[in-house]
Amino acid sequence: AKATLGENLCFFQHGMDETARQRRQLAADLRHAVDRGELSLLYQPQRSLHTGQLSAYEALLRWHHPTRGLVPPDDFIPIAEENGEIIRIGEWVLREACREARKWQSTIKIAVNLSPVQFLQPGLVETLREILVETGLSPSRLELEITETAIISDKLRALHCLRQIKSMGVSVAIDDFGTGYSSLDTLHSFPFDKIKIDKSFMSRAEHSNQARAIIRAVLALGRSLQIPVLAEGVETEKQLAVLRDEGCDEAQGYLFGRPAAPPREREDASEPART
Ligand code: C2E
Ligand code: CA
Ligand code: CA
Ligand code: CA
Numbered sequence: 554a555k556a557t558l559g560e561n562l563c564f565f566q567h568g569m570d571e572t573a574r575q576r577r578q579l580a581a582d583l584r585h586a587v588d589r590g591e592l593s594l595l596y597q598p599q600r601s602l603h604t605g606q607l608s609a610y611e612a613l614l615r616w617h618h619p620t621r622g623l624v625p626p627d628d629f630i631p632i633a634e635e636n637g638e639i640i641r642i643g644e645w646v647l648r649e650a651c652r653e654a655r656k657w658q659s660t661i662k663i664a665v666n667l668s669p670v671q672f673l674q675p676g677l678v679e680t681l682r683e684i685l686v687e688t689g690l691s692p693s694r695l696e697l698e699i700t701e702t703a704i705i706s707d708k709l710r711a712l713h714c715l716r717q718i719k720s721m722g723v724s725v726a727i728d729d730f731g732t733g734y735s736s737l738d739t740l741h742s743f744p745f746d747k748i749k750i751d752k753s754f755m756s757r758a759e760h761s762n763q764a765r766a767i768i769r770a771v772l773a774l775g776r777s778l779q780i781p782v783l784a785e786g787v788e789t790e791k792q793l794a795v796l797r798d799e800g801c802d803e804a805q806g807y808l809f810g811r812p813a814a815p816p817r818e819r820e821d822a823s824e825p826a827r828t
Contacts, residue, residue, distance in 0.1 A: 576632060579618075579624070579628075579629060579632055580632050580635070580636050580638075582618065582619075583616075583629060583632060583633055583636070583638050583642075584636075584638060586616055586638075586642070587641055587642060587645050589619075591616055591617050591618065591619070592614060592615065592616055592617075592642065592645060592646075592649075593614075593615050593617065594612045594613065594614060594615070594646065594649055594650060594653070594815075595612075595613045595615060595812035595813055595814065596610040596611070596612060596613070596653075596812065596813060596814070596815055596816055597610060597611045597613060597805060597810060597811065597812040597813070598610055598805065598809050598810045598816075599611060599664065599783060599803055599804070599805040599809075600803060600804055600805070600809050601802065601803050602793075602796060602797060602801055602802060602803060602804055603802065607661060608661070608662060608803060609661060609662035609663065609664050609696060610654075610657075610661065610662075610663055610664065610816060611663075611664040611665075611666070611698070611805065611812075612646060612649075612650040612653075612663060612664065612665050612666070613626065613666075613812045614626050614630075614642075614646055614666075616629055630668065633668075634668055634669075634670045637670075639668045639670050639671055640670070640671060640674055643667065643668055643671040644680055644684075646665060646666075647665055647680070647681070647684050648684050648687070648688065650663050650665045651663065651665075651684055651685065651688040651690040651695065652688045652690075653815050653817075654690055654694060654695075655688050655689055655690045656815075656817050657816065657817065659691075659694070661694070662694050662695065662696050662724075663690075663694060663695055663696070664696045664697075664698055664726065665695065665696070665697055665698065666697075666698045666699075666728065667697045667698065667699050667703070668703075669699070669700065669702045669703035669706075672699050672703040672711070672714060673703065673706070673707065673710065673711070673714070677714065677718075678714070678717045678718060678721070681695075681718065681721065681723065682721065685721070685723075691722075692721050692722035692723045693722050693723075693724075695723045695724070696723070696724045696725065696726055696746065696747070697718065697723060697724070697725050697726070698725075698726045698727075698728040698749065699725060699726075699727065699728060700727070700728045700729050700733070701727065701729075701730075701733055701736075701739055702733065704739060704743065705739075708742075711743070712742070712743060715743055715744060716744070719744055724746035724747070725744075725745055725746055725747075726745060726746060726747035726748070726749055726783070727739075727740070727743075727745045727747070727748055727749065728749045729749065729751040730748050730749055730750055730751060730771060731750055731751045731753075731754055731767055731771060732751045732753065737774070740774065740778060740780070741778065745780055746780065746781075747780065747781050747782070747783055747803075748771060748774070748775050748780055748781070748782045748783070749782075749783045749784075749785055749805075750768060750771050750782060750783070750784045750785065751785065751786075752785045752786020752806070753786070754767050754768050754784075755768075755784055755785065755786040755787055755788070755792055755806070756786060756788075758792055758795050759789070759791050759792060759795070765795065768784070768795070768796075768799060768801075769799050772799050772800060772801055775802070776800075781802040781803060782801055782802050782803070783801075783802065783803035783804065783805060784796050784801050784803070784804050784805070784806075785804075785805045785806060786805075786806050787804045787805065787806030787807075787808045787809065788806050788807045788808050789808060790808070792806075792808070793808060
């Protein structure tokens with residue numbers, strides 16, 4: 554029998570309540586995540602396509618929830634941004650990533666994702682300075698990845714923050730480039746050290762001329778502004794061949810390595826170059 558409109562509405566309403574309830578529960582659980590040691594970082598390699606050398610590892614956050622198991626960052630970071638927990642979590646990520654990177658070979662950088670909320674937080678520069686002193690990591694080995702969302706709400710403030718961060722010797726990459734609000738203006742007026750092409754273009758590159766054209770355009774942009782370009786989400790040799798053809802500088806993706814335990818605890822800590 555067909556459900557009546559009333560029943561459907563009721564179901565819909567119930568579904569909404571359930572989602573809202575789960576979200577509230579996650580938000581509450583998130584408040585203890587740092588203290589209870591439920592967070593960890595995985596590391597994914599970034600490689601130079603010119604030399605084949607490992608250039609950096611990106612730190613990627615994981616939450617091991619006591620009953621739900623592994624909660625992916627896309628599911629909890631928006632919640633943490635909403636309830637402000639991202640500040641504490643983000644600080645934990647920075648400290649942990651810097652401490653880890655301090656143990657590696659000194660030419661390898663650590664790339665850390667920064668939430669827009671964190672980026673616009675007044676104490677960020679102070680926190681960064683403290684963490685660098687505390688861990689003893691050279692600022693030149695830290696790269697922060699931010700998205701354009703961090704910039705568009707208050708461009709003047711963002712520019713000021715960016716300049717302060719850069720004056721410490723820390724570099725800044727623009728993440729997920731090509732999606733959302735990406736504009737030539739932003740790239741031109743902000744002193745970024747790297748452009749990361751969003752992985753959505755890579756997944757379509759083999760079949761879509763349009764995706765390929767966008768990759769080519771971003772690479773041309775990078776060249777004219779003299780900013781190196783990294784392609785993320787590289788999974789196949791074919792995609793890599795496209796990137797080489799177009800002269801991309803760096804790449805990251807499952808083809809080179811999945812996010813994994815700290816490199817020091819793995820075999821490949823000082824692995825030979827892959828070309
Ligand atoms: P992102 O910064 O764009 O990170 C890249 C995402 O793509 C990661 O997902 C990574 O595991 C995944 N990835 C890497 N290579 C490949 C590939 O070849 N193919 C495919 N399909 N995916 C690939 P993950 O780890 O689930 O993180 C998702 C997002 O969560 C990140 O996107 C970032 O926006 C956010 N995030 C992760 N860690 C942190 C953090 O410490 N702080 C903040 N604020 N955000 C974080
Ligand atoms: Ca990133
Ligand atoms: Ca990205
Ligand atoms: Ca992303």
